[in-house]
Amino acid sequence: xxxxxxxxxxxxxxxxxxxxxxxxxxxxxxxxxxxxxxxxxxxxxxxxxxxxxxxxxxxxxxxxxxxxxxxxxxxxxxxxxxx
Amino acid sequence: xxxxxxxxxxxxxxxxxxxxxxxxxxxxxxxxxxxxxxxxxxxxxxxxxxxxxxxxxxxxxxxxxxxxxxxxxxxxxxxxxxx
Numbered sequence: 181x182x183x184x185x186x187x188x189x190x191x192x193x194x195x196x197x198x199x200x201x202x203x204x205x206x207x208x209x210x211x212x213x214x215x216x217x218x219x220x221x222x223x224x225x226x227x228x229x230x231x232x233x234x235x236x237x238x239x240x241x242x243x244x245x246x247x248x249x250x251x252x253x254x255x256x257x258x259x260x261x262x263x
Numbered sequence: 264x265x266x267x268x269x270x271x272x273x274x275x276x277x278x279x280x281x282x283x284x285x286x287x288x289x290x291x292x293x294x295x296x297x298x299x300x301x302x303x304x305x306x307x308x309x310x311x312x313x314x315x316x317x318x319x320x321x322x323x324x325x326x327x328x329x330x331x332x333x334x335x336x337x338x339x340x341x342x343x344x345x346x
Binding site: 207221225239 | 266272284287290291294296297298299300301302303304305306307308309310311312322325326329330331
């Protein structure tokens, strides 16, 4: 078994409202910053044992499907590299 | 003025407890997944007007210092690219 590092990036699907990001954008504007858009993204950095890079990617995709992302609201990407 | 895309990645400093990540890790373990570590990271994806890439990076670093990150708890990275 090797150890792999994986990153799961979870974003709201386009069209889903993100009031937290909207609030952060307005707070920055109140501080005098000018910005066209702000989007917040959740990332999970994992370390896990697996037989191969493809086995690690499969496991992490299953973690995303079952717990880390909500497929109704979120899109997600998985990247894996050997440590 | 050009438009730039910037990403601010905010991580808890090492040694700062992250009970949310600990709970997520335990929930994955209860689902039968084996993992050595899980860290959660916040990312902000911004679009902003600026005179140059370095001016955009300076503005976004100031946003991170003033609002997006708490320097007592967090480390952050800023990346900028022209759209």
